[in-house]
Amino acid sequence: MASFSNAVGCLATAILLLGAASVFAQTYDPMAAARKPARSLLGAENAAAPNPEFGGLPDSAGAEETFYQCTACHSTEIIKQQHLTDARWDYLWDWMVKEQGMVEPDEETKELILSYLKGNFSAGP
Numbered sequence: 001m002a003s004f005s006n007a008v009g010c011l012a013t014a015i016l017l018l019g020a021a022s023v024f025a026q027t028y029d030p031m032a033a034a035r036k037p038a039r040s041l042l043g044a045e046n047a048a049a050p051n052p053e054f055g056g057l058p059d060s061a062g063a064e065e066t067f068y069q070c071t072a073c074h075s076t077e078i079i080k081q082q083h084l085t086d087a088r089w090d091y092l093w094d095w096m097v098k099e100q101g102m103v104e105p106d107e108e109t110k111e112l113i114l115s116y117l118k119g120n121f122s123a124g125p
């Protein structure tokens with residue numbers, strides 16, 4: 001329960017930082033606080049706070065691009081629950097394009113999203 005309280009504390013701080021409760025209310029994700037303690041088990045480099053504006057994806061470079069690329073078809077939940085390998089993310093990208101008809105962005109954006117996914121949701125190479 002201690003870590004849950006911490007998460008609630010962080011959330012409260014986030015609300016204060018936003019300084020606009022109405023903006024927060026529109027994007028409030030009731031699961032964000034509950035998931036946060038689990039994230040911290042992944043290690044310091046993965047400790048970016050979930051951004052409610054981007055479906056609760058960890059707020060680091062590439063979060064916005066990933067959100068817009070990937071939520072055309074499904075929510076961010078399917079991404080956040082993964083602990084895949086880097087190779088599996090490469091495979092899944094191709095699968096999403098070939099089998100699901102995902103429209104590929106330019107090469108630079110693709111690299112940004114893939115390194116974001118590997119940086120935040122990978123168990124290793």
Ligand code: HEC
Pocket residue numbers: 066069070071072073074078079082092096100101102103113117
């Ligand atoms: C064109 C539609 C589409 C887009 C865009 C899309 N996906 Fe998917 N994705 C799917 C479908 C359909 C499934 C299968 C869902 C199911 O099994 O219920 C899926 C499943 C997944 C899975 C689960 C795979 C597994 O092994 O169970 C992950 C992870 C995933 N997508 C990640 C992403 C990421 C990351 C992006 C953005 C780079 C993305 N998706 C963009 C359609 C899409």
